Amino acid sequence: MRNLLILGAGTAGTMMANKLRKELSTEDWNITIVDQYKTHYYQPGFLFIPFGIYKKEDVVKPKSDFFPIGVNVIYSKIDKIVPEENKVLLDEGQVLKYDYLIIATGTKTSPEEVEGLKGSQWNKSVFDFYTIEGSVALAEFFKSWKGGKLVVNVAELPYKCPVAPLEFVFLADAFFTERGMRDKVDITLATPLPGAFTKPKATKLLGGLLEEKNIKIIPDYNISSLDNEQKTIVDYGGTVIPFDCLVTVPTNKGDDMLERSGMGDDLNFVPTDKNTLKAENYDNIFVLGDASNIPTSKAGSVAHFASEILTENILCSIEGRPMTASFDGHANCYIVTGHGKGTLIDFNYTTEPLPGNFPMPGIGPFGLLKITRMNYYGKMLFRWIYWHVLLKGKEMPISANMTMVGKKL
Amino acid sequence: MAQKQFSGVTVDVNDEGYFTNSSQWTIDIAKAIAIEEGIQLSDKHIDVLSFIRKSVAGGAALTIRSMGKSGIVDVKEFYGLFPGAPLKKATKIAGVPKPTSCI
Numbered sequence: 001m002r003n004l005l006i007l008g009a010g011t012a013g014t015m016m017a018n019k020l021r022k023e024l025s026t027e028d029w030n031i032t033i034v035d036q037y038k039t040h041y042y043q044p045g046f047l048f049i050p051f052g053i054y055k056k057e058d059v060v061k062p063k064s065d066f067f068p069i070g071v072n073v074i075y076s077k078i079d080k081i082v083p084e085e086n087k088v089l090l091d092e093g094q095v096l097k098y099d100y101l102i103i104a105t106g107t108k109t110s111p112e113e114v115e116g117l118k119g120s121q122w123n124k125s126v127f128d129f130y131t132i133e134g135s136v137a138l139a140e141f142f143k144s145w146k147g148g149k150l151v152v153n154v155a156e157l158p159y160k161c162p163v164a165p166l167e168f169v170f171l172a173d174a175f176f177t178e179r180g181m182r183d184k185v186d187i188t189l190a191t192p193l194p195g196a197f198t199k200p201k202a203t204k205l206l207g208g209l210l211e212e213k214n215i216k217i218i219p220d221y222n223i224s225s226l227d228n229e230q231k232t233i234v235d236y237g238g239t240v241i242p243f244d245c246l247v248t249v250p251t252n253k254g255d256d257m258l259e260r261s262g263m264g265d266d267l268n269f270v271p272t273d274k275n276t277l278k279a280e281n282y283d284n285i286f287v288l289g290d291a292s293n294i295p296t297s298k299a300g301s302v303a304h305f306a307s308e309i310l311t312e313n314i315l316c317s318i319e320g321r322p323m324t325a326s327f328d329g330h331a332n333c334y335i336v337t338g339h340g341k342g343t344l345i346d347f348n349y350t351t352e353p354l355p356g357n358f359p360m361p362g363i364g365p366f367g368l369l370k371i372t373r374m375n376y377y378g379k380m381l382f383r384w385i386y387w388h389v390l391l392k393g394k395e396m397p398i399s400a401n402m403t404m405v406g407k408k409l
Numbered sequence: 410m411a412q413k414q415f416s417g418v419t420v421d422v423n424d425e426g427y428f429t430n431s432s433q434w435t436i437d438i439a440k441a442i443a444i445e446e447g448i449q450l451s452d453k454h455i456d457v458l459s460f461i462r463k464s465v466a467g468g469a470a471l472t473i474r475s476m477g478k479s480g481i482v483d484v485k486e487f488y489g490l491f492p493g494a495p496l497k498k499a500t501k502i503a504g505v506p507k508p509t510s511c512i
């Protein structure tokens with residue numbers, strides 16, 4: 001019997017458990033998956049909670065609903081990986097041996113990286129919406145807020161779902177407009193990015209939207225600390241921004257377990273081959289999802305596309321063949337722009353988001369870099385697809401690697 | 410491809426003024442670019458530039474954080490040396506490609 005071990009049962013780990021259980025015979029292969037928590041959160045839903053569009057119960061389900069039959073599930077915190085000995089130590093002292101290992105422990109927010117961020121104003125006037133606790137607290141706060149300076153700040157790159165802060169300010173604009181108090185709320189987005197996005201065409205569209213909605217953007221902003229008494233933030237360049245409500249996307253880091261294992265970079269992300277998805281220094285370790293350092297978006301859609309590549313490469317590797325599948329960094333993100341509309345971007349390592357239709361040329365039904373009602377439905381439908389198709393590792397009618405079909409240069 | 414003259418030497422640059430051939434770089438050229446950016450190079454600046462050139466040659470992706478951990482400057486000092494957008498300015502002066510933010 002050989003052992004395939006998956007660390008982390010979030011989006012990426014759960015998909016791999018489902019895909020590999022179908023591919024590997026139960027007579028030859030044990031598959032084990034480990035996670036510290038029993039609840040699966042639909043993280044894209046966190047964005048909607050502050051605005052009362054979703055409630056907590058809309059984004060949680062037991063993890064056990066999504067594991068296939070024939071996979072061993074262990075709920076425990078992972079202490080560390082000992083790659084030289086092909087084993088993993090759990091918190092309770094249990095030791096798991098593996099022949100192949102998949103690291104899928106994701107990324108989490110680390111507010112302690114910025115001085116003062118998690119201080120006396122935390123969850124009083126300083127909130128995050130990347131955790132369930134933060135988004136629920138912010139929903140409560142917005143219910144009775146009388147307005148003032150709303151500042152959304154991204155602490156550091158990289159961070160998961162890079163369009164989420166933009167969606168947040170678009171939704172905030174719509175929310176306060178609908179409540180008849182938009183004139184009392186001043187919205188600012190302070191980001192380390194050079195603009196609304198990184199690539200020219202998407203930056204133009206999204207930057208234009210910010211302007212149209214009277215949302216101020218402060219680019220190239222690298223926060224250094226927060227003053228809880230003055231209610232201001234300052235960046236390394238010395239720019240001070242006062243706030244009445246600060247919504248932060250704190251530094252995103254890989255799990256501390258990777259630091260303890262000596263396998264992470266300076267943000268605890270695992271150095272990974274961006275094409276094969278194999279950990280750079282180990283032949284029997286692969287990395288999927290936010291835990292890797294591959295240069296594309298940290299997003300569920302990326303983990304989904306990459307999971308098809310990874311499945312093929314693991315099978316090659318197990319059978320002693322050269323790895324044949326190569327990931328191109330494909331990302332596909334619906335962006336809510338407010339008032340029941342949205343846009344869509346589709347891109348990879350080398351091709352920037354381009355206008356067009358998706359997935360079918362001329363038909364769509366979704367519009368790339370266009371603001372449509374259909375794109376909003378796409379985003380809202382994603383939750384159903386996530387629970388019923390994506391996590392279960394089922395096929396989707398979208399190719400893993402990006403295609404130029406339907407795109408206009 | 411664009412070209413630019415620095416202290417009498419012609420180098421290849423892209424439209425944003427970043428070197429497309431890192432090997433054309435010399436300290437004298439760096440000093441000339443720095444003056445265009447309003448910076449007078451000190452020894453500390455040169456230490457930072459050497460670190461950047463070495464890291465990039467080794468395939469590392471530079472970030473503000475990795476500069477802060479370089480052992481040469483902390484993030485505050487880095488901003489002090491190259492005010493405004495330190496990573497963009499320092500890489501331009503160091504004759505290496507502009508770091509891309511992959512998100």
Ligand SMILES: Cc1cc2nc3c(=O)[nH]c(=O)nc-3n(C[C@H](O)[C@H](O)[C@H](O)COP(=O)(O)OP(=O)(O)OC[C@H]3O[C@@H](n4cnc5c(N)ncnc54)[C@H](O)[C@@H]3O)c2cc1C
Binds near residue numbers: 078105255288290
């Ligand atoms: C606000 C928000 C909006 C988003 N919107 C979108 C969107 O619209 N579209 C999109 O595609 N993506 C979106 N994302 C991103 C998406 O949710 C993530 O990219 C995706 O969940 C990553 O999957 P993962 O498996 O790598 O990590 P996760 O799903 O986070 O799973 C990691 C798992 O590892 C476990 N773990 C970690 N360390 C340990 C340890 N030491 N011991 C035991 N268990 C451990 C954790 O408990 C967790 O269950 C959004 C994210 C957020 C926060």
